[in-house]
Amino acid sequence: MSAASTPAEGTAAVNTADLYDERGDELASISLQFQSLGGRSHFSGQARTIRCFQDNALVKSTLATPGNGKVLVVDGGGSLGTALMGDMIAESAVANGWAGVVINGAIRDREAIAALDLGVKALGSNPRKSAKAGAGEVDVDVEIDGVAIRPGCMIWCDPDGILVER
Numbered sequence: 492m493s494a495a496s497t498p499a500e501g502t503a504a505v506n507t508a509d510l511y512d513e514r515g516d517e518l519a520s521i522s523l524q525f526q527s528l529g530g531r532s533h534f535s536g537q538a539r540t541i542r543c544f545q546d547n548a549l550v551k552s553t554l555a556t557p558g559n560g561k562v563l564v565v566d567g568g569g570s571l572g573t574a575l576m577g578d579m580i581a582e583s584a585v586a587n588g589w590a591g592v593v594i595n596g597a598i599r600d601r602e603a604i605a606a607l608d609l610g611v612k613a614l615g616s617n618p619r620k621s622a623k624a625g626a627g628e629v630d631v632d633v634e635i636d637g638v639a640i641r642p643g644c645m646i647w648c649d650p651d652g653i654l655v656e657r
């Protein structure tokens with residue numbers, strides 16, 4: 492890791508393997524094989540969280556508020572049945588200053604999202620849209636692949652994986 496990339500800064504391109512070597516078990520590593528789908532391959536920041544299931548109204552409304560360099564972690568229950576984010580919502584995340592979005596679920600509009608200056612980790616894609624009723628919870632503790640993610644904790648993502656501050 493270069494001297495300039497202090498993890499707390501959030502905007503520097505941190506390499507997760509180097510960070511793990513430096514900090515070891517202070518960090519939890521998500522073993523589930525997320526795909527890197529955004530135009531920004533390395534991203535990090537404080538987490539905000541959403542828990543929802545096949546309903547993306549809270550994802551849309553949250554990414555329409557100022558992100559201040561944070562990472563939105565969406566626990567969609569691992570469902571690949573509907574897309575929780577498409578290119579319009581992702582463009583809104585870029586416009587509002589989010590560093591990235593981690594979705595334990597699916598996205599759609601892969602090609603457009605790959606061209607955006609946004610970090611995106613998701614399990615895969617599905618063209619089928621989600622419900623928009625607003626079911627779910629914002630800024631709650633979530634767990635993905637046995638790793639707890641609390642609102643405000645630091646999270647680092649790159650093509651190697653996802654690290655979370657314990």
Ligand SMILES: O=C([O-])CC(=O)C(=O)O
Nearest residue numbers: 576577578579580620621
């Ligand atoms: O509206 C949706 O469900 C997601 C979508 O397609 C977009 O963000 O463009």
